[in-house]
Structures are given as structure tokens and as C-alpha cells.
Amino acid sequence: MRHHHQYLMIPGPTPVPQTVALAGAAPMINHRGPEFGELLKEATRGLQEILKTRNTVLTFPAAGTGAMEAAAVNLTTPGERVLVGVAGEFGARFAEILRVGGADVAIVKSEPGYPVSPEAIRDALRKDRSITTVVITHNETSTGVTMDLAGIRAVIDREDVLLVVDAVSSAGAIDIETDGWGIDVLVTASQKALMCPPGLAFVTVSPKAWDRVEKTRARSVYFSFANARKFLEKPTPQTPYTPAVSLLFSLREAVRQILAEGLDAVFARHALLARATRAGMRALGLELLAADEWASNTVTAVKLPAGVDGHKLLEMLRDRYGVILAGGMGELAGKIFRIGHVGAVNWSDIVVTLSALQMALAGLGVKAAHGAAVAAAERVFSEQGWPL
């Protein structure tokens, strides 16, 4: 039987619950009518609750990268000095987008598996007083490392500097106090912790960021924040261009489910899934890329054991066991594999992934006792109590 249930354990797109998928199959509606207005209003309010913000939340039909670009073109003027913290591929991508948009980009880079520290950001800011914008990846998907956002905010001591956060692979899974931590612009997307199909990108914009937007000559029509806000604030909320209506149907359902579970419960679940995954990897004798201190709760990067071909391992996991993991990106290609545990992921998905890894690694000649990885996860789940 070829995978009734495929285990999509990559760091996004993540599994879409059947209820969320079916919500997206509702009959199409007029995107300029009152029903759509209600839909957009509820989805937007839900996102504000999840992101802990009273700031405007704009929704674009786009990938997360689109939202990064939207932030770049709405917030920076050519020549603008921007500091980007780069802990891996996604930090580098944001820097490249800013550079292409004309910004004068300064980079603070960490070693693979390490976060960009608040201290490094502080030092860079001290060295260069012309920096107007700090851009940081909250959760670096390519290495499984989470940055200390509150700490980074604390070292930004100039009132006029904006903090822009890529939270694509963390928002909704790892706690973010958007307002509490003074995040001016946060970008995220539908296909990770929000349990939806890909296609929607979201941007939160603080009052301070709106000031910047007003001073910045818009360089995009499609991604214009001002335009998007104008339509969102109509009596019947709308979007300037045709919205991805069916994805918004799904989003509304997903947001309801997340709020029904409770944000704290959702965050605790992700933390527990990560702990169990890491315990399982160690029980298989595998080495983790990131230290526990900054390891991500949504994605775990694991070093490939000596002599194991990463392609073969992922292929066996996929073809034999229906478990889909991700490889390494950029300079980590062929050196690590990555397990996503974000969104609609259950204790059982971890158990299945660990069991499949045990069997696949054994099939490739790596010595690891049957049941060892699952035993470690069971211990974590039993001791901590799988959260209900």
C-alpha cells in the first residue's frame, strides 16, 4: 500500500488538516462582497491574536519570499543602510532581496548551527550609526536555529531604527510578542505553523513602520502596503488585487483551530515535539547541528552519519516508509538532513519518523538498536505528558 498517509516532515509546506483543506473547497464568493469582508476580517483578527499584535496585518497572495520583498520595497529607499543578521540560507535570501532593491546592506553572519547573537547586532549598530533598519530571521530553517528576538530588540537603542523579522517558519509555533518586543514589521506565510496550503503571505506593520512607509517612495504596485491598508480599512474589508479566496477559507478554519487549541498549548506542543525529535536522534547516535540552547522548535537539523549518502537516506525514507524529510541547503547540502515538526504535527508523527529513520539507517548499515529512537521519544512524551 503506497502511503495512505504520507508523513510530510519537512519544514514546510506542512501537513494540511483535512478540515482545513475541505474549508478551502467552499463555493467561490465575490471578493468585493460582504461575505469576503467578514472572511478577511476574521482571518486578520485571528492572525493578530496569534502574532500578539494590534498592528495592521496585510495579506498578499504570495510566497513568504514575496512578503520579504514587500517589506524591502516598502521600507527601504535605494541607498538605505540596512543591517541583516544572516544565520543561514534564509537570512542570506533576505539580504539579497534588499540588495536587489537598492539597499546598502551590512551583514552580520553566524557559523552554521549558531544564531546571530544580540551582541553581534549591538556591535554592528555601534560601529555604524547610519543603519536605519535591522532585519533578522527569527527561525533559520536551513540550520534549525532560533534567534533571540527579545534580546536583539533590547540592543537596538536608537528610536528611529526599525526591526524587521522574517518569522515564516516560526510564527504560530514559537511564541513571538510582536508588540511586546517592538517588532515593527513581521513577515510570515500560510504553509508552516498556520497549517494551510502555500499561497498567502502576511506582513504586520507598526505605526513606526507606517511612518517609514509614508516616507518611502513605493517601488511596487502589487506589494504596496499603503494600498493594501486602504482596502483593508474599507467598511467592507477588501484587498487591492484579487485575493486567494479559497486559501483564506482555509486560513480562517486553521486560525480557529489554533485559537481553540490555545496559543500556549500550541507553543508547548512544538517544544515537546522538538525535544522528542532531538532525544530520538541522539538515541540513534546521530549528531545535531544546533545546540539545545538555540535549537529550533520547528525544525531539527541532523548531521549525516559518516558514510551515509543523504540522497539515499531520504529516498529510502520516502519510498519505503512514506516519511518525507528535507536535505541540507547551500553549503550544508550533503552534510545534514532536516526534520520539520511544525504545524499540524502530532506526537505520533515523531514516533513514526523516528521508527522509519531507525529502519532506514539500519538498512544503510548504520548500527542502531531497534526501538531505541522511539524509546527516547516515549520517555520525553511520558515524562512531560503529551499536552492535550
Next chain:
Amino acid sequence: MRHHHQYLMIPGPTPVPQTVALAGAAPMINHRGPEFGELLKEATRGLQEILKTRNTVLTFPAAGTGAMEAAAVNLTTPGERVLVGVAGEFGARFAEILRVGGADVAIVKSEPGYPVSPEAIRDALRKDRSITTVVITHNETSTGVTMDLAGIRAVIDREDVLLVVDAVSSAGAIDIETDGWGIDVLVTASQKALMCPPGLAFVTVSPKAWDRVEKTRARSVYFSFANARKFLEKPTPQTPYTPAVSLLFSLREAVRQILAEGLDAVFARHALLARATRAGMRALGLELLAADEWASNTVTAVKLPAGVDGHKLLEMLRDRYGVILAGGMGELAGKIFRIGHVGAVNWSDIVVTLSALQMALAGLGVKAAHGAAVAAAERVFSEQGWPL
């Protein structure tokens, strides 16, 4: 998170693949039109292939028990002497249906966990030459025991005796040579190995059984075999009364999937799931109700460990881990629990069930090492090679 994916590990209704569920959501059609004719034709042919028969296959909107009753009222005249092999609750149910229908029922009963043997059937037939019909449960769901159908056929040495088989919990999961073994009437239903929602019951009728039907005064309009055949054999196949159209949409999709996987692969998969389940139970120190020799490939009955309250165990499995198992029925209530592994069940479902059982039993004070049950299953899957 409350069970994105619930593990419905009861012996039916079984998990419905999303593709099968969605097929059932197709727009409603006229049940007297050509599209329905094609639907019924393809579903019926698929069932013939799965059941290995050229006999008529009749489809009723009903539970499996409805098909049992249909067999009783179409094949037996009040006073007719019928021998029923009873290995548990479902054998007893068939006997009761026949009795209520007026048949003169003789019973051969086995101890719980044991099959009704061909020898027992042979002895009963020798003792009583007035028996015209042998009724046997192929797979006794209440005890997890599979009867030896070919062996039972072999001891029926009288040409005029019909063999009627309840294959509700086996057909499509355990090989049945309906024609090869001379099964005159086989009844089954949609919600077990056929991976569909409940609501459809099927009956195969051999030429010899049709002779009996013709000689028997029909005592049901709804369940009339003759009437059902008349409509099925129209140029555009139909049913006498309104068919469960959407369930037939699902059935067609499920039948396609089963035949695409291949019958031998489906049977081998169920055998492997059962082996892994049994190995896991033994690794947890639990005692199985049925011996390996006749243990079912679709349901495993496990004795409750001393001091463990069955209700509490099932409740903890359900509420904490989202794994749904079944309790004991009738005299076995409170003494056993049952794991269904039939239909759209994957290696991973067994691993999750075993891991949940380990944790739940530990939570109830039963000593069993973390990972032990899954280790045993991994060994089975690795050694046998999970069939692709």
C-alpha cells in the same frame, strides 16, 4: 493539539482515505441514468475481482448485519435446518437472525479464541442429514480468529448443502477464493477492508444459491435477491430501491485503489500488520487470545493484564494519544481489548498504536520498557521488508 490524525484502530469502521472520502463528495446523479449504470457496473466488477468470483454481486444500502439478514430470508424457509458455526459474537448474531427468520438452527460452538474446525462441521453434518445450509463466520471479529474456509468446504460432502459465509471483517484483506472454494453466498460490507464509510452491504450469489432462492418464498421486499438481480441485469444497471449513490462513488475509488495495489500485496500487507502487532503485544508482556495458527490478519484480541481496567486503558489511549481501540464483546467484555488493522492501515499506524500502548500501560502501572513494542514491530517490518 487534539488529534489532527486520529488513529481509528478498531475492527471497523476503518479509516477512510481522504481520496475515497472526497470521491463520495462528487455531485449527486440520477440513480436511473447511464452514469449510475456505469458506476454500479464498475463497482460490481471490482468486487467480483476482489472476491474472486464470477457470481452475481448484489449491493444493498445496509449494514453488514442487513446482508446477513438478506441471506437468511432469501435462502431459508421456516423450519429449514441450518448449521451455524459460532466462534464468537458474530457467529451468534447470524444464528439469531436465522432463528428469528424461522430456521431450525443447529450450532457448533468453539471456545473463545478458537476457531470452529472443519472436523466439528463434518461431525455435525454426519449426525444430522437434514441440514441444508452451513453458515460460517470467516473471520470472527470478537475474538480475532479466522476460520479455515477451504477446509470447511472440503467436509461438506453433500451436493445440495449451501455454504454461506460472513466475510464482513475479512473480504478484501484476507484471501477468499469465493469460486475456488465453492462459497455459495458470501456477505460483506463497505466499512472494513474496502476502506469506505459504512452503509453498503454486498452479497455474492452462486448458481446453486440462485436455485435455492427460486425455491424459497421471498420474505423481504427490500432484501429480495431476485428483485436486485433483475435490476442489476438491466441494460443500464440499477437497484430496485434508491441506492446510496455517494457511498458507491467512494466504493468505486476504493476498489480502484485496492486493485492498483494488487490483491496479493493487500493480503501480504494485512498479514504483516498482524505479525507486527502480535510481536509488539508479546514484547509488552501481553497475552494474545488466539494462537498464531488461526489468529486473524485483520483484528488482534489481547488479554488485559491483571489489574488493568480495560475502560481506563481505552480512555487513556483515546484521550491522550488519539488511538482508538476496541474492548471485548459479550463474555469477553472487560477481559480483552482488540486492535483492528484492516483496510487503509499502514506500517506506521501499528508503530503509533504500539507506542501509545506502551505509554498508556506504563501510565497505568504496567511494567514495559520504553520502545520495546516498537522495537519488535521494527524487527518484523525490517526482516520481512515492508511491502511497497
